[in-house]
Amino acid sequence: MVSASSGDRYLAGTVRRSAKILVVGPFGVGKTTLIGSVSEISPLQTEETMTVASMGIDDLAGLEEKSTTTVAMDFGRITLNQQVVLYLFGTPGQRRFWDLWEGLADGAIGALVIVDTRRLEGSFEVLDQLELRKDGLPFAVAVNVFPQERSYSTAELREALDLLPETPIVHCDARDPKSSVDALIALTSYALATEKGFA
Amino acid sequence: MNEYDSYHDRPVRPYVVTGGRARPSRNTIRPETLLVVADAERPLPVSASSEERALLRMCHRLLSLVEAAVHLGLPVSVVSVVASDLIDSGFLAARRMNVEGSQFGAGQEETPGRARPDRKFLQEVLDGLRKLR
Numbered sequence: 516m517v518s519a520s521s522g523d524r525y526l527a528g529t530v531r532r533s534a535k536i537l538v539v540g541p542f543g544v545g546k547t548t549l550i551g552s553v554s555e556i557s558p559l560q561t562e563e564t565m566t567v568a569s570m571g572i573d574d575l576a577g578l579e580e581k582s583t584t585t586v587a588m589d590f591g592r593i594t595l596n597q598q599v600v601l602y603l604f605g606t607p608g609q610r611r612f613w614d615l616w617e618g619l620a621d622g623a624i625g626a627l628v629i630v631d632t633r634r635l636e637g638s639f640e641v642l643d644q645l646e647l648r649k650d651g652l653p654f655a656v657a658v659n660v661f662p663q664e665r666s667y668s669t670a671e672l673r674e675a676l677d678l679l680p681e682t683p684i685v686h687c688d689a690r691d692p693k694s695s696v697d698a699l700i701a702l703t704s705y706a707l708a709t710e711k712g713f714a
Numbered sequence: 715m716n717e718y719d720s721y722h723d724r725p726v727r728p729y730v731v732t733g734g735r736a737r738p739s740r741n742t743i744r745p746e747t748l749l750v751v752a753d754a755e756r757p758l759p760v761s762a763s764s765e766e767r768a769l770l771r772m773c774h775r776l777l778s779l780v781e782a783a784v785h786l787g788l789p790v791s792v793v794s795v796v797a798s799d800l801i802d803s804g805f806l807a808a809r810r811m812n813v814e815g816s817q818f819g820a821g822q823e824e825t826p827g828r829a830r831p832d833r834k835f836l837q838e839v840l841d842g843l844r845k846l847r
Contacts, residue, residue: 524785525775526748532810533746533778534831534839553846559784561745563791590745590780595842599835602746602778622744622829624839696846703843707836 529597538605540629541637545659546605547589549689554591561588608641625653625706653709655683655702738798745780745790748809749773765796
């Protein structure tokens with residue numbers, strides 16, 4: 516992929532619009548790897564302080580407490596042509612980070628959900644969240660293929676993840692730029708197909 | 715001089731004061747918003763905050779808000795407030811496509827809310843991604 520030198524911090528002056536895709540999933544699933552494999556800049560990390568509901572025994576007692584936590588967010592950048600730049604934002608998918616999404620999902624093309632077949636259950640929360648969103652943020656599932664891993668068919672995984680029939684699901688090697696781009700293409704094609712009403 | 719005159723004579727303009735606000739003045743500013751200096755010849759008032767100066771300096775060429783924030787070592791939420799103020803006061807421009815190719819600056823506003831990219835833009839992104847393969 517395009518590997519820009521550290522001097523290429525700035526965008527070309529001809530760029531007139533930015534697009535955004537969220538890359539979501541549990542920790543360690545390969546979000547940063549995927550972003551890094553396609554980004555023209557070294558993936559950058561921003562830390563945001565946010566208020567979260569504390570988890571655990573307090574919830575059972577009905578005494579929900581709020582605390583602040585720091586959320587690290589990775590992002591990368593791809594200049595698609597002289598006029599358009601695409602940003603990829605990696606965000607954790609757990610329920611306690613959903614507030615963070617509210618600002619991020621606005622204006623996004625959609626969300627690419629990275630799934631690790633060894634820990635499918637780690638992706639249930641994020642898929643629930645996406646299916647329940649009122650604004651219908653388009654999403655696609657990319658199954659990150661880890662080495663020495665039993666491979667499952669997309670049909671098996673679709674059933675295991677209880678995906679809607681129309682939700683795209685692709686296999687992907689997050690370390691491979693072409694494979695990662697294919698996953699982004701699957702999501703963007705789907706977003707385009709679901710975007711009705713605007714010519 | 716009455717108290718109103720003294721108020722108007724204050725060197726600290728309202729947009730300089732960002733303290734205490736958690737949200738930017740415009741709701742269309744996002745991490746991927748593209749920022750660039752609106753008028754390189756126009757200096758900030760002496761009363762401008764160090765964050766305003768740093769952001770304006772960082773954006774002497776085109777850069778997204780989130781990148782500017784990381785390079786400045788500031789949270790995105792803080793830079794959103796500062797950038798918003800600088801756009802309102804005409805020092806910074808948020809570049810976003812419109813048909814005429816002009817960019818959004820002070821007094822202009824793109825459609826707020828849960829905006830989704832339109833079909834034409836999605837197609838442009840798709841074409842760009844396919845060329846990367």
